[in-house]
Amino acid sequence: MQIRKLGANGADVSSLGIGAMSFANFYGPTTDENSYAILDAAMEAGVTHIDTSNVYGMGRSETAIGEFLKSRGQEARDHFVIATKAGISKDADGNRVFDNSPEHFEAELDKSLARLGVECVDLFYMHRYQAERPIEEVAEALAALVKKGKTKSIGLSEIAPSTLRRAAAVHPIAAVQSEYSLATRAPELGLLQACEELGTAFVAFSPVGRSFLTDDPIPASRVPELEFLKVNPRFKQPNYDYNIAATDAFRALAAEMGMPAASLAIAWTLHKGDHMLPIPGTRSTAHFAELVKGAEVVLSDTDVVRIEQVLPVGWAYGDRYSAGQWVGPERFS
Known part of the structure; x- marks a missing residue:
């Protein structure tokens, strides 16, 4: 397993990490035992970076990780570099709001530490930016x-x-997390470059395109069961069928190159820079093995050209978020 840095002065981590949203039923029902199996496989494969949040299952993901660490002992705690987040909250009426106040960050981090069973995490993120609050104040609160x-x-x-540049002027920012894959390439419009310049790791979530870049995409029949996907433009018809058809060529190319599609998607992501750290999520140990294989593949520039001929910039049908899902993430161009 390749080793990379979680920020210029941060911890050494495996080039592949685990996005632990899947430990909280986001893409379908799971069990703690299933999550433990993924974490056991990670330890065996040398995967050390695990990413979670206070809102993943309203604490369920963190609790599962904490129980795993408790059951496996100090060896497991020493193995994993743990990141969590806060900043998404609810108002008195139950509506989603963003809170970047020092009080919210500390109170939520304290709860996360208790669920994880640790005294300190390796990385703590602002999960969403409260735009009316100067980012300099947010950086100070995190610092x-x-x-x-x-x-x-x-x-x-x-x-x-x-926003990254302003925050980094206050305190070093170890990592920026955003969606990035062959299906979502907006970070190439300056965010990847800013991270590299500032010594900030870029943590790519959904690097296999929420399953479109795998050999087993989520079937259309399951989409209505999943709260996030059923309103997501890329999974609504006719976009869903168009995206399946577009990625069929990618699956064929991966097979021609002798690997699963998910492996090729991870290899492409890692090729985009030494500061790149993809964190795919999965409920399947078999799929996890495909992701690990991707971290072992070294692509040539010729390979990358072939991949990007099959899936050029802008190939995906539909925006990556619905109007409601876009509330919170910053857009830039």
Whole structure:
């Protein structure tokens, strides 16, 4: 397993990580035992980076990780570099709001530490930006948690390059997390470059395109069962069928190159820079093995040209988010 840096002065981590949203029923029902099987496989494969959040299953993901660490002992705790997040909340009427106040960050991090069963996390993110609050104040609030010994480093999620630069002027930003894959390439419009310039790791979530870049895409029949996907433009008809047809050529290319499609998608992502850290999620140990294989593949420039001829920039049908899902992430161009 390749080793990369979680920020210029951050921890050494495996080039492939685990996105633990899948531990909380996001893409379908799961069990804690199933999540433990993924974490056991990660330890065996040398995958050390695990990414979670206080809102994944309203604490369920963190609790599953914490119970796993408790059951496996100090070896497991020493193995994993743990990242979590806060900043998404609800108002009195139950509507989703964003809270980047120092009080919210610390209170939620304290709860996360208790669920995880640790005294300090390796990385703590602002999950969504509360736009009316200056990002400099947000960076100061996060930095205060480093000084208190509750996190070793700080990160930002779904932000613009200009916001990153302003925050980094206050305190080093170890990582920025955003969606990035062959299906979603907007970060190439300055965010990847800003991260590289500032020594910030780029943590890519959904690197296999929410299953479109695999050999087993989520079938149309299951989409209505999944709260996020049933309103997502790429999974609504006719876009869903168009996206399946477009990615059939990618699956054929992966087979020609002798690997699963998910492996090729991960290899492509890692090829995009030494600061790139994909964090796919899965409920399947077989799929996890495909993801690990992708981290072992080294693509040539010729390979990348072939991949991007099959899936050029802008190939996907439908926006990556619905109007409601776009509330929170910063857009930039």
